[in-house]
Amino acid sequence: MQNYRILFLDIDGTILRPDDTIEExxxxxxxxxKDQHIEVVLATGRPIHEISEIADELKITSFIGYNGALGIYEGKTIFAEPMQASEVQYILDVAKEHGHEVVLYTAEKNYLSDLDSDLVKVFLKQFHLRRNDIFTEKVIHDILGMTIITKGRLGHERYVFNEGIHLSQVNIEGMEHCFDVIRDRVNKGVGVGFLMKRLGIERESSIAFGDGMNDKEMLSTVGDGFAMGNAHPDLFQHAKHKTTEVTNSGIYNGLKSLGLMK
Known part of the structure; x- marks a missing residue:
């Protein structure tokens, strides 16, 4: 059997079910x-400062957050890649022009374009974001990631990026109008690769599970990438394997198919 050494897990739609619970x-x-001495890392688009309850419940201390912009291994930061201030400002300008809202993440807090917006309130409730403040230019150089909350079916098409940035639709029911800002050189795949190199782990010894398009680079980087049964339809082509839904033991069944579960 393959000697697996590390497992990367997305959170929303992969670990967390639609009702925000985790299957037994x-x-x-x-x-x-963990009993088999396989490292378990949460790899998420969420800000790391907002996932402590999930991490504590699962006894996990290593993370790749903000879609690959910040890496923490056993409580110590190993890499951080803030966005260019010009990129942040462009998104803010387009959002303002079209009545969209923006959520910006630093290592310590979430910053909002408008704290009173109904769209923002729904988003904050969905993802249990609590460390919130209104955005000011004082933190523009500290932004690790962004989510755009658009209006209308094609609101995301208002944003025209140069090569190196694209938008990834949030794969959560009711959040289809929300898009994470993904950088080609800063994404989950790059973060996963950096951590494996740091730990001296070969690609063939790594596993990952995900459900959203922000997981495609990660699933392509590891040796055995699993797309959840509830994944975005376009994700399956980037995964080596397909498992069952998050509501039907997707992680358990995927690991079992590799011979890691009884």
Whole structure:
């Protein structure tokens, strides 16, 4: 059997079910991987400062957050890649012009274009974001990631980027009008690769599970990438394997197919 050494897990739609709970089979699978001395890392688009409850419940201390912009291994920061201030300003300008809202993330807080917007309030509730403040230019050089909350079916097409940036639709029911800003050189795949190199882990010894288009680089980087059964349809082509839904033991069944679960 392959000597697996590290497992990367997305959170929303992969670990967390639509009702924000975690299946017992998922908890059991993660505990079993740790018993087998396989590193378990949460790889998420969420800000790391907002996932402590999930991390504590699963006893995980290593993270790749903000879609690959910040890496923490066993409590220590190993890389951080803020966005260019000019990129941040462009998005803010277009959003203002078209009545969109923007969520900006630093290592410590979430900054909003408008704290009173109904769109923002729904987004904050969905992702349980609590460390919130209104955006000011004082933090424009500290932004690790952004989410654009658009209006209308094609609102995201208002943003025209040069090569190196694209938008990834949030794969959560009711959040289809929300788009994460993804940088080609700063994404989950790059973060995963950096951490594996740092730890001396070969590609063939790595596993990842994801469900959104912000997971495509990660699933392509590891040796065994799994797209959840509930994944965005375009994600399957980037994954080596397909497993069952997040509501049907997707992580457990995927690991079982590799011979890692009884």
């Amino acid at each position: 089979s998922t908890k059991r699978a993660i505990a079993e991987m």
